[in-house]
Amino acid sequence: MIDKIRVPYTRFFDPASPIIACEHLLNSRYVPDTIIARDEQMEVIGHNLSAILRQGEPSNMYIWGDTGVGKTITVKYLLRILTEGLKAEDKDILIDTVVIDCTAFSSEIPACVEILTQLTGISMQIGRQFYQYLNDIWSIIDKKAHEHTFYTLILFFDEIDAFVSPDNILYQFSRALAHQKIQSSNVAIEIITASNQKDFLATLNNKVQSSARFRYCDFPDYNDKELYEILQLRKDAFADGVISDDVILYCAKNVADRYHGDARRAIDILAEAARIVIQTKGSKITNEHIDMAEKVVNDRVTIDMLKRMSLHDKYLILSVYIANNVVKQTNSKTPAHSGVIVVTYRKICELLQQKPNGETYISTRLTTLSLRQLINAEYREGRGNIRYITLPNDIEAVIETLFQIQDIETIKNNYTDVESIVLSKLKRPLARSTKIDFF
Ligand SMILES: Nc1ncnc2c1ncn2[C@@H]1O[C@H](COP(=O)(O)OP(=O)(O)OP(=O)(O)O)[C@@H](O)[C@H]1O
Ligand SMILES: [Mg+2]
Structure with missing residues (x-):
């Protein structure tokens, strides 16, 4: 048995990097404090969801925009503001928000299990039928409605186009109140869907389209200036002097011109450029590093996308x-x-x-x-x-x-x-x- 380790851990581990100061800022899961250039969309969504605060029913929403234009982050950010803001108020309104990543939960039963898991905080098992899970969800809604003046369940089906046959689940949730699946009347169920397929709604059957009546909210592509600001939010990821504003602008311009302002890709390119500089023992990120990183990220994005296919x-x-x-x-x-x-x-x-x-x-x-x-x-x-x-x-x-x-x-x-x-x-x-x- 070793009773004392004599090797200093810095021999193998390197906590300080001359290039990276704060790695998690380059992670796509990092949620910045500010959302750039999405005020208009946040107003539209916020205005719609405000009906809940008046104990009314908001319209269901369909959020459309190309990859990486901030759909997920904006909705999550708004839902957080809404639930936190409401907690601070003296209103007896309870809102549960459930985010269903349809790339991971792409059919009815796994999606319902996920909804139940998020609602109860208890991990549920698969093994029963769709309608049984739905009944459990209706009971939970009734119970919560009983305990509060008003209760709302917001379901955010993110990347809904990845859902296999979404008609039935969207129909069930959009008609649950009308079909009296829920006894209480002090309830709203709000469905928010997001996708990068403009025509997705047209692929739903007419019955679902007319019962859910989705309201469109368009997320346009980012331009170079907006992307520049988004990348500036991540600049503290780098050690002082490693990346200049000119290089950030170069990256923003490239991505705005070539990849419809995909912010995820722009952030990935910065992270990849840093990796290249570290590997080549450089000290600064240059435009050439951005070009090299763009190629690596491009191949990776394509492969990831293809690998996720059936x-x-x-x-x-x-x-x-x-x-x-x-x-x-x-x-x-x-x-x-x-x-x-x-x-x-x-x-x-x-x-x-x-x-x-x-x-x-x-x-x-x-x-x-x-x-x-x-x-x-x-x-x-x-x-x-x-x-x-x-x-x-x-x-x-x-x-x-x-x-x-x-x-x-x-x-x-x-x-x-x-x-x-x-x-x-x-x-x-x-x-x-x-x-x-x-x-
Ligand atoms: N307006 C913004 N302000 C700050 N960061 C942003 C903004 N828009 C996007 N980002 C960042 O860019 C990345 C991609 O954003 P997001 O995941 O929201 O895109 P998306 O539109 O949902 O893309 P997809 O269609 O591929 O799901 C995230 O890491 C997010 O933090
Ligand atoms: Mg998304």
């Missing part, structure tokens, strides 16, 4: 990739159409011993993938209702990282079979006989 969505992406490679070998300038993608997908499923999904499902997934800009789908004049589908370049570049090596090997070994299926659907021969390496 297995069959990945197969569809792979089908788009392979089908278009075969199309190129026929010297055709017209990309693969959805029919070609379907046969390629079926062949891939067969080779990887997976049961393929039906055509309607595939068609819906292609629409969703296209809305998320993971594939490009376009109609062409004079070609009717046929979608021509390609992959964006940045996805092509990382496609191999999505699959297990043995799956890639299986497809490579059977490439000629896949190719001939695509060619027969295209009704076209190869323009040359030499085989192109597609990975």
